[in-house]
Each structure stands twice: as C-alpha cells, then as structure tokens.
Amino acid sequence: MDFHQLIQTAHGQISLQPISLENNHPIESIQMLDLSQSLKSTILYFADDTIDYKYQKPDRSIQLIAVKKPPEGWLDEHSNLALLTQKDFIPTFNWIHQQIYQSIQMSNHFSRLIGMSLRGDSKQDIINTAAEFLQAPLIVIDSGFQVLTASTNLPILDTLWAENLQRGYCTYEFIVAVNQITSKMNTPASSKAYEILCPKSPYTKLISKIIWNGTLIGYTIMLTNGSPFEPWQMDLLPDISYVISDMLSKSPHFPALTGSMRSTLLYQLIDGSATDSLAIRMKATGIQLPDYMCCVAMTDDSSLSAKQYDRYLDTQLMQISPNHFRCTYQGQTILLLPLVKDVPVGDQLKPLQDLLGKGVQNIYVSSCFDDFYSCHHYYKQVQSLENLCNNAHITEQFILYDNFRFLDLMQHFNDLSILRTYRHPALELLREYDVKNGTDLYETLKMAVRYPTNHSRAASELYLHRNTMSYRIKKINSLIEIDYDSPDEMFYLTLSFRIEAYLQIIDKTL
Structure with missing residues (x-):
C-alpha cells in the first residue's frame, strides 16, 4: 500500500x-x-x-x-x-x-496463491483458497460471460447466482450492467475492482477483469451475502484475478479465452460448447450478427512469428471485413466473414486471396450460410476440406468447399473396394477397349454424359467434328447399350465418372 x-x-x-x-x-x-x-x-x-x-x-x-x-x-x-x-x-x-x-496479509495471500498456481495445484483448490482469503464466494467467467469455475467452500445465498451456476452462464441483466460500466472505463486493461448492481438481485457484486498479456479474458466475481464490501477486499480481488489469469493459462481450453468477446463466442460456437446459452449472451452483448456469411480456415506459412502473424492478420482483416469474427482453434485461424448475398462470393473473397504468400499459406472456405448458430457445421466443412487436400495432395492454396463437395462425400467411404463396385460397367469396358485399340471412347462417353442432349457441344469440347462424335457414340453403343434419354442412367454414369476421378486421386497417394 x-x-x-x-x-x-x-x-x-x-x-x-x-x-x-x-x-x-x-x-x-x-x-x-x-x-x-x-x-x-x-x-x-x-x-x-x-x-x-x-x-x-x-x-x-x-x-x-x-x-x-x-x-x-x-x-x-x-x-x-x-x-x-x-x-x-x-x-x-x-x-x-x-x-x-x-495489506501485509494480502501480500502473503497473493504469494500463497501465485505459489499454488505455479506449483500446478488444482483449479478448485486455488479458487477455494482465494474465496477463503476474501471471506466471500468467488465465480470466474470468461469474456463471453460463460461460467468457468466457482468456489465451493462458502455458501451462495444469492439465489439468482446459484441459478447462474447451474445454467452455466450469466443473466442478460448482469451482462448488460457489466457492459454499461466497462464501456465508460478509461483503463480497459486494468483489473481494478468495481461494484455491479443487477436489478434482479438484491446483492451487489464486486468484479475484477482477468487480463492476460493486455487482453481481457474474463472476470472474477466476488459475491456478498448482504454485507458491504471492505476496502481490503477491493484491493485483494485484482491480485486474485492476476493469479487466476496464470491459472487459466495452463488450461487446455486457454486458446478460447485469449481473444475478444467476439473471438470467445466464435470459439465456443465452432467447439460446440455452451450453445444453449450463446443466443442469450450474444443478445446481451449487443453484437450484430451477419445475415449471410461463410466460415474460413487459414494456415500460416511460418514466415512470421506468432505475434507478428497475429498483428498482421488483425490489420489486414479489419480492412477486408471490419465486422468479421476471428479466433484461433486447434492451431488454425478461423474466420466468420459476413457476405453480401447477391454479390458473387469469389469477388467478395478476392481481397482474402491477396493474403496468400504474405504470411498465409492456405485458405479453406465453406459453403455460404445464413444461420450464425450453424457455424459449427460449416467449420466441419473446412476441416474436411483441409483433410481432403492433405490426403489427395491437392496443391491449390485457395479452396472453396463447393468445388470439392463430391470428393468430400467420397472420403467418408472407408472401404474403397465397395466404392469401386458402384461404378457403371461401361467405364471399365471402354477403358480396356481404348488400351487395346488405341481409341478414346472413355473420354467420348464422359463428354456425351455431360451434354446428353447436345452432342455438338460435346464434340466441340473434344475438338472433334460432329460426324466423328456421332461415329464414336455409335461405336460405344455397339459395345454396351446406353440410354441417353434416361435421367437415371445419366445420373448413374455421372456419379460413376466422379467416383473414378476420386479413386484416381486416392490411388496416386497410396
């Protein structure tokens, strides 16, 4: 002091x-x-x-x-x-x-708590010891107002907060009260304790920000049981927040905490955690949700340090899409990019492609969607897309899921021998005939199936005269009968050619 x-x-x-x-x-x-x-x-x-x-x-x-x-x-x-x-x-x-x-006692308390954290004591032991020092119950929440942990050694008389603990997240009114106070504070990176009044609770709360490397990652909340705060409690709570930041840094879920409120919420969204409370917390924080969007995964090219890469992306993405959501998940940068529905996606993502070779190695883009809370599903798309590219040695750097949707479907077949049986018998027959006779009937059928009602277009794609195309089709029909007017057979052949394309990719990697 x-x-x-x-x-x-x-x-x-x-x-x-x-x-x-x-x-x-x-x-x-x-x-x-x-x-x-x-x-x-x-x-x-x-x-x-x-x-x-x-x-x-x-x-x-x-x-x-x-x-x-x-x-x-x-x-x-x-x-x-x-x-x-x-x-x-x-x-x-x-x-x-x-x-x-x-004050001397508080210094001793802090020394003991930081020692427990450095020693790797359990999270519950540290929180309970801190609550014992404060003589009041403690609750720790992240910056998205989800409950992370709470003391268990002192009773909570505030029924509203007892319900919050059971539910796992804060009430709408509490979130609004915190936002109103913090928005007026001139020291965003300060852990200074301040009081919070919530209209639905008769008890005041003492709250302190949990800061890690200058970033807000959560809050430490001290509950009262009706008695006023003591000055020493207001002094000790920021020290406890410091210890908690060190304690949380050792958690396997720590990457979810180290960004802004938007980052924390996106992390929980793609992680599939606390989805039942996300809508309430999003509403309370006042964050505007996009009407149309896509999920993007980015890998770095290791030319920059982690801190340099993070700062570089911050600057670039704010220029490209100021209202984006971003977090780090399983070592990747994950984005939720708002889009304009009636503008071609490729045009809107062109500035993102310009990042390739400038700290960014690969960009994987999901299909577009309009439900923010379904982001977890579209994150799985980009995850599957990356796995496909790695398994099939696809070297493109900017990859749209919509262009590889069928290949993604195929990679869910674990038994390739079964997949091979789904092919139309014409494919293997024509491939063997071409090898023996030096013809090109396989590619001719592929193009005829692509344009079943326009063989002139098919001939043009193969750089053939129409008469040559007609001759080849007759030759194919002499070897195996194909009904070009049958939608089912055209679908079967289209599917077969796509299965073949996938198998050729996989066979090259085996």
Whole structure:
C-alpha cells in the first residue's frame, strides 16, 4: 500500500485532508514521528499537536500525517502530507495500522496463491483458497460471460447466482450492467475492482477483469451475502484475478479465452460448447450478427512469428471485413466473414486471396450460410476440406468447399473396394477397349454424359467434328447399350465418372 492508495481507501472511513501527494513509496509500517531518530521514506509517520518542527528538519522525503501543518520548507517537494484533527488522531492511527496489517496479509495471500498456481495445484483448490482469503464466494467467467469455475467452500445465498451456476452462464441483466460500466472505463486493461448492481438481485457484486498479456479474458466475481464490501477486499480481488489469469493459462481450453468477446463466442460456437446459452449472451452483448456469411480456415506459412502473424492478420482483416469474427482453434485461424448475398462470393473473397504468400499459406472456405448458430457445421466443412487436400495432395492454396463437395462425400467411404463396385460397367469396358485399340471412347462417353442432349457441344469440347462424335457414340453403343434419354442412367454414369476421378486421386497417394 502507498500513500495515494491509503488516502483513497480512507475516503468515507476517516477524516484526512491530503496536502501533498508527491511520491508513491510503499508504506511498510507506521510510527510516531521522533525527530531524534533517523527517518525512512517507507515508514508513515504520525505527528500529534505536541511535535516541535523546529527541533530538526528531515534529511529526506518522508510520508507524514500530522495535526499541525509543518512550516513552509520543512518538508521537501517530494514528501507526502495529510492533516487531521487531534480528536481523530488515535482512531486514525489505529485504523491505518489495521489497513497496513491487512495489506501485509494480502501480500502473503497473493504469494500463497501465485505459489499454488505455479506449483500446478488444482483449479478448485486455488479458487477455494482465494474465496477463503476474501471471506466471500468467488465465480470466474470468461469474456463471453460463460461460467468457468466457482468456489465451493462458502455458501451462495444469492439465489439468482446459484441459478447462474447451474445454467452455466450469466443473466442478460448482469451482462448488460457489466457492459454499461466497462464501456465508460478509461483503463480497459486494468483489473481494478468495481461494484455491479443487477436489478434482479438484491446483492451487489464486486468484479475484477482477468487480463492476460493486455487482453481481457474474463472476470472474477466476488459475491456478498448482504454485507458491504471492505476496502481490503477491493484491493485483494485484482491480485486474485492476476493469479487466476496464470491459472487459466495452463488450461487446455486457454486458446478460447485469449481473444475478444467476439473471438470467445466464435470459439465456443465452432467447439460446440455452451450453445444453449450463446443466443442469450450474444443478445446481451449487443453484437450484430451477419445475415449471410461463410466460415474460413487459414494456415500460416511460418514466415512470421506468432505475434507478428497475429498483428498482421488483425490489420489486414479489419480492412477486408471490419465486422468479421476471428479466433484461433486447434492451431488454425478461423474466420466468420459476413457476405453480401447477391454479390458473387469469389469477388467478395478476392481481397482474402491477396493474403496468400504474405504470411498465409492456405485458405479453406465453406459453403455460404445464413444461420450464425450453424457455424459449427460449416467449420466441419473446412476441416474436411483441409483433410481432403492433405490426403489427395491437392496443391491449390485457395479452396472453396463447393468445388470439392463430391470428393468430400467420397472420403467418408472407408472401404474403397465397395466404392469401386458402384461404378457403371461401361467405364471399365471402354477403358480396356481404348488400351487395346488405341481409341478414346472413355473420354467420348464422359463428354456425351455431360451434354446428353447436345452432342455438338460435346464434340466441340473434344475438338472433334460432329460426324466423328456421332461415329464414336455409335461405336460405344455397339459395345454396351446406353440410354441417353434416361435421367437415371445419366445420373448413374455421372456419379460413376466422379467416383473414378476420386479413386484416381486416392490411388496416386497410396
């Protein structure tokens, strides 16, 4: 505790008139001022109305609470000074003595808690010990207002918060109250404790931000059971938040916490966790949901450090799509990009392609969708797309799921021998005939199936004269009968050619 903190804590508790607040030396103890002794800058001295300032002048900056104001020049310009009345002298001395004792106790509490975290003690043990020190129940939530953990050693009399713990997330009213207060705070990276009032609960809450590397990752909430907060509790809670940030950094789910509220919510969305509460929390936070969007997974090319890559993406993505959602999930950058429905997707994603070779190695894009809460399904699309590209050695860097949808379907067949039996018998027959006779009937049938009612177009695609195309089709029909007017047979052949294309890709990788 320093002189500034002491004066702030004393407000409303004791009557002190601050005169000079020039240094922030910690206060290690308090003593009555004795000018015959050597003075120290880290001791808070008390001087009653009997002190004679003419006896000796301090040879250094000191911290002083006095009944009589020292004469001009007696204290140097870096000393701290506050005045009080003789009537308040003894009560103030005792009160400050108690505050300093509690401050020392808090330092011991912090040392014990950070030691538990560094030692790897269980999360529950650390939270319960912190609650014991605060003499009040504790709840830890993430920046998306989902409950992460809570103390279990002290009863929670607030029925609303008992329900919150069962439900796993905060009420709409509490989220709104927190947002209203934090939006007015000038120190977004401060863990300073502040009170929260919620209209649905008769109890006030003390809340402190949990900060990791300058980023808000959650909140520590101290509940009361009707009694007012003590100043030392407001001092201790930020220290507990610091310990909790260290504790959470060791959690396997820590990547979900290290971004903005939008990042946290997206992480939980694609992870499939807490989906029942997402809609309520999104509404309470006031985040505008896109009407039309796609899910994107990006891999880095390792040319930048993790911090450089993160900063680079932040800058680029804010220019490309200011309202995007972004998080890191399983080592990848995952985006939710708002889109305009009537504008070609390729045109809208062109700025994203420009990132390739500039820190970004691959970009996988899902189908477009209009339900924000179905993002988990479309994340699975980009995950399958990446697996397909890796398994089939597809070297394209910018890949749309819609272009590989059928291949994705095929890779769900674990038994390729069964898949091979689904092919139309014409394919194998024509392939063997071509090998023996040096013909190209296989490719001719493929194009005829693609354009079953327009053989002129099929001939053009193969750079053949129409008569040559007609001759080849007759030759095919002499080998195996095919009904080009049958939708079922055309579908069967189309499916067969696609299965063949997939098998050729897979066979090359085996």
